[in-house]
Amino acid sequence: DTGVSQDPRHKITKRGQNVTFRCDPISEHNRLYWYRQTLGQGPEFLTYFQNEAQLEKSRLLSDRFSAERPKGSFSTLEIQRTEQGDSAMYLCASSLESGRTGELFFGEGSRLTVL
């Protein structure tokens, strides 16, 4: 399978715990995005990488959230001291730099439930 893969697909955690999600983009894609989606809403932009550089970060992203893409390949999204409001689907997407901006390929998502 050469699509975007995310792990884990589901995560249940207790409030206050830290969680980390991993995303492996399509191999030749150098742009990687993280979005968050809650029920009945569209995906909400969190952050964006071009290769290993984090070029954009949402003002909505608190300092409890951090994302990395150390070698320009896979990426991790960590949420520290989780809160119940963090419960959502976390979506990763990738695209080609040379492609039309906005043509994103999404992974299946990582669903987070904070108890």
Place this chain on the structure above:
Amino acid sequence: QKEVEQNSGPLSVPEGAIASLNCTYSDRGSQSFFWYRQYSGKSPELIMSIYSNGDKEDGRFTAQLNKASQYVSLLIRDSQPSDSATYLCAVFSGGYNKLIFGAGTRLAVHP
């Protein structure tokens, strides 16, 4: 004002009819516009992109763009029950350097 607005629906149409989905956006500098389809419990998938004013057709789908009115629409001809999904309008905002999604319109096609 939300950056990308859509009617949440549900929009219910009979099989074989034309479904019309609409979207407005606030950033006049936006250059790229997209429609994504999202089935329940699945992730979004790109179905149409449009970059210039006018119509763009792809099979049963037609995207329409009017930059002066800041309006994007998607027409689905000969709607099928398999088209039942949430349709997300997305706009690439050059000013914000990111793809912004609307909340989506839920379409239900009944036999």
